[in-house]
Amino acid sequence: MANKKPIGVFDSGYGGLTVLKEIVKVLPEYDYLYLGDNARAPYGPRSFDTVYQYTLQCVQWFFSQGCELVILACNTASAKALRTIQQQDLPKIAPDKRVLGVIRPTTEVIGNYSKTGSVGILGTNGTIVSESYPIEIAKFFPSLQVYQEACPMWVPLVENNEYNKPGADYFIQQHLHHLFGKSKEIDTILLACTHYPLLIDKIRSFAPANTRILSQGEIVANSLRDYLERHPALAGICTREGGRRFFTTDSVTDFDNHATVFYGKPVSSEHVELSL
Template structure:
């Protein structure tokens, strides 16, 4: 057993949906969350830049004494997971593989849809991961960049959000996907809207929830779960604009955020 915290990081605020899933799945575990708000978004940046940023954050989290690291960012997972796993002395878990496994096992064996940022979709990481589990699967991908600002504005059910969702998702509906992977950590906050647009017969795959289950399995396998009765502590750190992180982040975490540390990583 191990009382050390779990490190969680994202390019900004969206990874808080993964943090929330970890809190629910592992209520006795402490966490340290880092949001790279000075350099968000990662989606349009080159794979080399994303890897460099991610390695810098990994080293900062290791300095905080974490026992495992969760990459709560699809773009970082797509471009940097292998580099971080090679560099890290503690387990590193990304969000793509758990979501892909769930998608491959969902539905009726038909096509699988994936939505995400331009960077995640361009990487093809979800399609490769899904086909590793279920070879030959038809994977239909769609970049949905406008979802991120809609979520950060809190426009989860705004008419503009529904108009944009219907436009983005029309090709996936026409294809008849069985399951839809929410391949960006912002997107779970749009779940009711996305389910309505796609229809009840399409299963939505929340990579954050699947990742939390994967983290639980890794901690158990490594024998590093927190002792029973441990009182968890959750720290938050950002690289810029603590005020906005606290304000917008409360929507993601589902409760008020009172404090965030400002730190520089390099």
């Protein structure tokens, strides 16, 4: 993508491909560059400072590739690193560039889906411990009751291709039982991890009837479209030739095999070396 200015989409691994897939559906004309930091995944159990350092390094790599806009399609990076990067780093290193996350677009609308005023958040340990969702939701829907549940086994189930097998049932039932044990009024569940859409059929089968299950891809894609409409100067800089390139910090063979599941079609990735 020499001389191009693609939109960067970042995740610690493969999950962000579920977001990219939805973004491409809504905005197919743009060029996109995806990076999965698979060599250092998962980010969920890591400290705030480590996630921040890794994420900032990847953001700087996107900038070096010509990206004017980077989407952190990773809940853990959005929860643990985005605000610091936006407030402290961008003014110093790239004041004209933008980095956006997946938490705010979701929290701006989640209350519109609930009739009971009670929602559940399912995410990684890092996302749940950060309290990012309750904090952000309170800004837009202060009366909404938010109940959280960390699901540490769900990402390994997906990445080891066990998500459709009977072994996944125990862990899905366990965490849904814990979540609804906190409140029977929950009528809307947010999948606050980009891996979890691959588990959505099983989640639906074990959740109470008529529970609304939200995945983030479509919400983020529509939010990005609106953002670019509100910022025409930035939208005008991002190139529109329909290009897609995929990078990973780990094995390209492994990435390509997993990417087919997350992205819905075959990809051919390139390796990039990043180290702190």
